[in-house]
Amino acid sequence: MRLKVSFIIICLSPFYVKGQSTDVGLNFSADGKFTTDDNIYRVTEDIAKNDTFISLNPKVTADTIIGKHSAKLTYAGDFAKYSKEEMANYNDHDLDLKINFDHSYRLTTKIEGGYKKEHEDPGAFNRIQLDISEYNRYVEKFYLIGMKYGAESAIGQLSFNYQNSEKDYKNNGLDYLDFNKDQFTGRFTYRVAPKTEIYLEAQFAKFDYKPASNFELDNDYKRYRAGVSWEFTNKLEGDVNLGYQDRDYLQPTLRDINGLAYDGRLTWHISSYTDASIAAKRESIDSSLEGVGGFLRTSFGTSLEHSFTELIHLNFDLGYSTDEVIHEINREDKRYRADLSLNYDLTTRVSTEIGYRLEKRESTDSLADFTANIFEISISGTLK
Template sequence: MKRQYSLLLLSSLLLQSQLAVAGEHQGIQIGKTIMVASNDIQPAAESPFNKEQDMPMGQSSSDSKESLLPEDDGAKKDSELFSTAGSGYLHPFLSVGEEYTDNLYDLDQDKTSNFLTRISPGIWLSVPKVKEVPVTIAANNTSAGGLQMALPDYEGFERFNAYLLGALDYKMYSADSALNDTDAKAEGLFKYNLRGGLSFQALDSYTSSQDRFDIGNASIDPVRRYKSNLGQAVADWDFSEKLRTKAEFSNFYLNYSEAIDDFLDRSDNTASWYGFYKYSPKTSFFVQYQYVDLSYDTNTAWDNTQDLYYAGINWASSEKTSLRMKAGYQNKDYQEDFIQTNTQDNNGLALELALKYQITVKTEISLALNHKIEESDSAVALDKEVSSGTLHYKQQFTEKLLGVCELSVENANYNQLQTGERDDDRYLLRPALQYVFKDWLMAEMAYQYDTRNSTDDLFDYAANTISFSLNSGF
């Protein structure tokens, strides 16, 4: 059964989740939704506490006692390097899928139907050998610093932990072969644990993809491609039985291919400090300060700095229930005095919440919420205030059959540079059935309904999508 869950996790890595609440990209998605990529309704909306499907794949729970250290038996055999049991160092995977949509370009009128064929191969490796991807990195282009929700701590228990992943996504459209394209994803993590509770971690995630089709894109070409890179360095010190501190520094780089989209190109530098108090083995409280410096390449009038102050809690009352939440205050200052003086609502609530509850052995529900001021994806808006949430339900019908249903909601209130308001409400519903044929082979059938209602009728749309995929992992 555990092996089947590992395959289900791998399938979520293979599949392009269309659920991206705040983001816009529709390329390779590492880990579900997201929270979908930068999101079409995002992996941000996925609970980071699920030990199986919702948790970043392979992340162990804090109370796990299972050792990840490979057996020390001298020379490694081929069966250990590539293991169909999912326990080797190298893990190749492949997904082949077909989907039909009645509204390819997400338009309110003149809709275009399409059949999309996807072939998504990839490989990942880890040292020591583990059965699940250790961490899921889902960058969001409009979030300051590149992340809509903070990455969960990776609990690597060995002295040395390393992970690398590479994946491609070949896309072929029946409506217009000129849209055919290939997305790419590469990411890695290195963690070193020292004696005395001190650890250092470095991670990097590179993406070559495209924003989802949207009538608000500046380019006449419906494909708005970009490249992004998120790098992060972390120092974590567990210096007493009750106290812990952590410092993070990251850089997020975003570059669009077409000159007409240059106004979106930017580089974000982020520094964060955390202070933790362990109230009990299952509960810890923390405070966080985060500083973000956003620098646009050509659209320098949008340069700004942000200060975020949080207080939060990590709580795991049992193996069935866990909560991670932080709430605080976000302040955004533009470098141009004219913009700063004439812009209102530069500050407000900042919130991240992830809750998981395992109702029974076969039934689980999770909830994720997020609220922040994000960067603009529109040439006629300075920024946008985003509130998003995703409810995820999972039901194990039999040993081989799993049902999953996701409901995502997002409100985006744009700070327009011209007269007229734009306030978007987006809803996405995606029920799916997954069937495990073998330990290494799984099929998924899914239906997705995606709609957006805006105060500006130009941005309204509704789309129905049916998809089927075969997913294999070793």
Template structure:
């Protein structure tokens, strides 16, 4: 109850402050209008012809008699031409008046609210860019046109590919190569309403190996976003997301004696609010994620219980930015969350409940459309309830930049820092850092070449394990038509650990076909 009264008092104080600030501006506007009225009366003669010229829309009338005022008229040879009454009554700018409020940068405003509500989906997208299959970027004249469905534009697509992996199980010795097939499909939908917005992005894939069926993996990622425009400067945003994935081979947490990799299901959402005062953007969001580690089927027919890894993660995110100039908006952002496990004590006897914090400062870029995105530095930390588990903290580096080096070449840079859960031995968690560089070059409008470099560093805390993961890849995309693209990719994935028994190298080749509308 005291918190409610305090909030109401704060809003009342803000309202009184806004009214007090608006009263002098109203008085100033009234004085300006009176001054303009007097000037208008002095500028015209009382003859019927001049009075008619002020009231009529036609400007071709005789000049006023000699000696009449000239305010509100412009010279035209030996004749004078009266301006329209609306132009003559323009308020005079008093000395020292505050400059008018700058025009709203809608793109920057949208970026602000998207950044505060879509943090988890941005992290997934960054990891996909570094380690997943390289997405093909649309280019004119091969952009998909989509399908119009009422006030929505739908863009469905389907991909099918065949590949070869020299080490799909990420084995240190005696790797077992295998052919594989990958099927993927998705749908994006975007409203084109004059106010408010609703967008959806749904994609899923299935990878099937010929000789190592125990490594078959499904993937699903779905995001639904909505925006409510209360006014030009006040917006609400809502997001819901669903993700189904598995722990990849080579991950210390991935079980090795199961029939197939057990899935991990994440469901959640967030509600956000953003408002702009002049050049100042303020946004806040509250979110909740529910993470479930499904049980696995062991090779001996028994069930692997992983329920002790299930947890809920409520979070609060804040972000404030000030637009110094169009396209440059420095900001500060903070996120606070807690992870509350379904089982208070896990199978190893530890309490893994924890609280997390991220604080960072940076700036967004939109410089002549040549450099867009944002970059920030800060600090990330996670504190655990169990005193036997060491806390984790470190430098936070985040970036998502796109540089249009020329009309043919585009460079993308991504940096991500996160702290993820792990069941590896007695380790508290894993601090992950990801850096990714991607270069796209158009040899022709229908032929796009891509080079991809990625690095990930995994720090497993007090266990002493440190892993460096590298990916180097190249891709060619042949766009036969808007609806049909061909792709080919080769890449090498390497794990270099301070425990050499975990090292591995995998060479992957794939050709695919993409259908879209």
């Protein structure tokens, strides 16, 4: 604890030096949406509830530069009111602070902290909740301390981060998913060409869950990966990495997960009006099913962004993933997602959008199946 406090004091000291110039910027944006959803809780078709709701999403960002150092404070809100299912109403808050310190030409450090009070997307939750009447709600807090050695123009850079986070569920009997996590990450980056870098990264995390009556999700997670990021002639850019992951559960009855892990995204700038992307990811995630350790999620996606004119823009996304539960129940879920939207810029700071989204899950357990069709109309604006 003494080491952490001393480190923070050393990092904060540059902000108290007299005579340094200060620049402050304040940005505000917001969007309002009208949405109709024919399955708001992502349950089987025979018990699905449809509803319409309006939502407001304000965002405020404050930036400041003091000498060579910078800070950024961001608040984002999400407030929704349903027309029929009042229990589904939510008020989400997300507060985030980032402070960057430039100590010398080669050494920089950072401190980050955040607080979230949000609801959980039921489509991302693999626990079957057929009797759900309100969204799962939680509070999440985190802080991060990091350092990087090596100038931005240097051939090599070395960075280390430590992050602590806590998640606390507030309803629907999910106390067994409350956890505290300590995570350490180290990364070495080497520039092999002006716009091409290779990197090595190691990540270690310890999850400490709140014990349930007959099981506990405590586990140690390790991930090692090597990757490359590049940009070729302003046409093709990407970041691809491949590695090994190991999730070791402390309770002997829970099966460990280890093996291949990868994450990558490629973007092709076809023209000044059109971008296309593909993405793939394989990761292990702690399950929300009681008595089950985790599952492997393998995801693939593609997206297309096209501007018909300087004012009219089209966005199209497709996604597919499989969730393989690592347990004797031998459950596998297949997820499908399609998203199509058309955006029109009314002015340089105000735009409107109309969109449709399909979400679907097919499972070897038919009680986990769902299909949802979502239509949205929104207007957004920005003030600076």
